[in-house]
Amino acid sequence: MADTAASAPPHLRSAMLGAVPHGFFGRKGGANTGAIAGLNCGWGAGDDPQVVAANRRAASEAILPGAPLVALHQIHSPDVVVVDEPWGDDARPHADGLVTARRGLVLGIVTADCAPVLFADETAGVIGAAHAGWRGAFGGVLEATVAAMVRLGASMQNITAAIGPAIAQPSYEVDDGFRAQFTDKDACFFAQGKPGHWQFDLAGYCVARLNGCGVTQIDTLAHDTYTESDAYFSYRRATHLGEPNYGRQLSLIALA
Numbered sequence: 001m002a003d004t005a006a007s008a009p010p011h012l013r014s015a016m017l018g019a020v021p022h023g024f025f026g027r028k029g030g031a032n033t034g035a036i037a038g039l040n041c042g043w044g045a046g047d048d049p050q051v052v053a054a055n056r057r058a059a060s061e062a063i064l065p066g067a068p069l070v071a072l073h074q075i076h077s078p079d080v081v082v083v084d085e086p087w088g089d090d091a092r093p094h095a096d097g098l099v100t101a102r103r104g105l106v107l108g109i110v111t112a113d114c115a116p117v118l119f120a121d122e123t124a125g126v127i128g129a130a131h132a133g134w135r136g137a138f139g140g141v142l143e144a145t146v147a148a149m150v151r152l153g154a155s156m157q158n159i160t161a162a163i164g165p166a167i168a169q170p171s172y173e174v175d176d177g178f179r180a181q182f183t184d185k186d187a188c189f190f191a192q193g194k195p196g197h198w199q200f201d202l203a204g205y206c207v208a209r210l211n212g213c214g215v216t217q218i219d220t221l222a223h224d225t226y227t228e229s230d231a232y233f234s235y236r237r238a239t240h241l242g243e244p245n246y247g248r249q250l251s252l253i254a255l256a
């Protein structure tokens with residue numbers, strides 16, 4: 001279950017994450033113009049770095065004022081980093097998940113169709129965030145994030161997860177070559193499309209991967225980044241429209 005927080009810029013929260021400060025941001029509320037108008041928070045969009053930095057600060061301040069934002073150089077991998085100390089945006093490690101038990105840090109990931117997944121064990125005081133595109137989810141980034149949280153003291157039965165806005169199955173067409181990489185047990189995540197093509201359920205696949213490693217308390221915020229063009233950036237939509245670049249939205253979680 002999700003609701004829109006009142007603070008600016010606007011963002012979604014999940015009741016599954018309880019009182020842990022967090023938010024799934026979209027494209028509303030930022031200072032960008034043109035094809036990536038709004039709250040672009042990605043460094044790779046060919047955007048004015050000062051505007052990107054201002055957007056990222058605004059989002060972070062809405063979650064935990066005064067706390068440093070810690071993020072990654074994302075590479076669609078299963079790699080996860082434990083955050084003990086904050087680093088600058090010019091020193092981001094190459095990975096797709098990050099976890100911490102330290103208070104006063106904001107963990108962030110950017111997405112533009114991939115699934116942002118935020119994790120928390122409120123009792124143990126351990127949080128995590130993962131960038132789960134199909135490749136990262138297939139490679140095990142969600143399981144690796146959960147395992148890293150457990151090593152920091154989280155309890156499997158207390159870990160909750162929220163899957164933020166991502167490309168929905170009706171918008172995610174893939175071909176036979178893509179489908180062939182998955183096994184028969186994954187058939188339920190593929191709906192038959194036009195000849196030689198399928199519709200892939202990324203969020204459902206992420207839920208199954210989380211269930212498989214023992215996480216059962218999961219909230220899925222059912223917003224389609226592809227079709228909700230006023231609310232979210234989308235790599236696939238930008239590609240289909242022939243746009244030169246695309247924005248990224250930010251998802252954040254912190255321990256106060």
